[in-house]
Amino acid sequence: MRLTTDRLILREFTADDWPAVWAYQQNPLYLRYYPWEDRPPEDVRRFVQTFIAQQAESPRLRYQLAITLKENGQLIGNCGLRQKTARAPEAGLGYELDPRFWGRGCATEAARAMVQFGFTRLNLHRISARCIADNRNSIRVLEKLGMQREGHLRETDYFKDRWWDTLVYAILAHEWPPR
Numbered sequence: 001m002r003l004t005t006d007r008l009i010l011r012e013f014t015a016d017d018w019p020a021v022w023a024y025q026q027n028p029l030y031l032r033y034y035p036w037e038d039r040p041p042e043d044v045r046r047f048v049q050t051f052i053a054q055q056a057e058s059p060r061l062r063y064q065l066a067i068t069l070k071e072n073g074q075l076i077g078n079c080g081l082r083q084k085t086a087r088a089p090e091a092g093l094g095y096e097l098d099p100r101f102w103g104r105g106c107a108t109e110a111a112r113a114m115v116q117f118g119f120t121r122l123n124l125h126r127i128s129a130r131c132i133a134d135n136r137n138s139i140r141v142l143e144k145l146g147m148q149r150e151g152h153l154r155e156t157d158y159f160k161d162r163w164w165d166t167l168v169y170a171i172l173a174h175e176w177p178p179r
């Protein structure tokens with residue numbers, strides 16, 4: 001599976017991608033809204049291995065692709081959709097980006113291609129996403145995709161010495177693409 005946008009190529013992960021992921025997942029900016037305090041290399045290797053294993057699923061339910069720069073092939077993050085079952089009308093959207101590339105619209109560009117894939121190729125009816133309510137950058141990505149806020153779940157997660165709320169966003173097939 002491969003998706004191409006103006007600036008990006010979303011491609012399948014390979015085993016030698018993990019050092020690039022490890023490099024950015026240690027950045028405190030990246031770690032801020034995750035329970036992880038740090039990312040041991042073996043954990044990151046497993047993380048990438050999970051995405052590689054998805055490629056062999058039949059039927060395939062999860063597509064977590066590497067986000068790479070078209071200009072030089074550099075891996076700068078990942079983006080994907082996850083269905084619970086093959087007939088599920090809904091998939092969950094997730095993404096993350098190397099902080100050195102934040103603020104250029106890359107996550108939004110990648111997520112837009114993934115949502116388009118979900119509605120046109122997977123024939124999904126609904127795509128949803130959850131994010132920590134303090135994660136302003138992620139909220140902006142979801143808003144720019146045209147997703148609507150459907151819920152505010154109070155104190156769903158406890159990590160880094162405090163409770164965190166979670167927001168639920170979604171968009172329906174007939175709302176895509178947003179005007």
Ligand SMILES: CC(C)(COP(=O)(O)OP(=O)(O)OC[C@H]1O[C@@H](n2cnc3c(N)ncnc32)[C@H](O)[C@@H]1OP(=O)(O)O)[C@@H](O)C(=O)NCCC(=O)NCCS
Binds near residue numbers: 033096098103107138
């Ligand atoms: C959420 C995330 C993927 C956004 O990536 P991105 O490529 O920077 O997204 P965009 O460029 O579309 O920017 C989204 C918003 O982030 C904010 N932002 C991005 N970079 C910023 C920076 N360096 N400083 C301040 N704000 C910044 C802007 O408000 C922007 O919104 P705008 O377009 O209205 O100005 C990225 O911040 C990230 O990887 N975070 C860590 C992992 C994560 O939280 N994943 C989502 C889990 S739900």
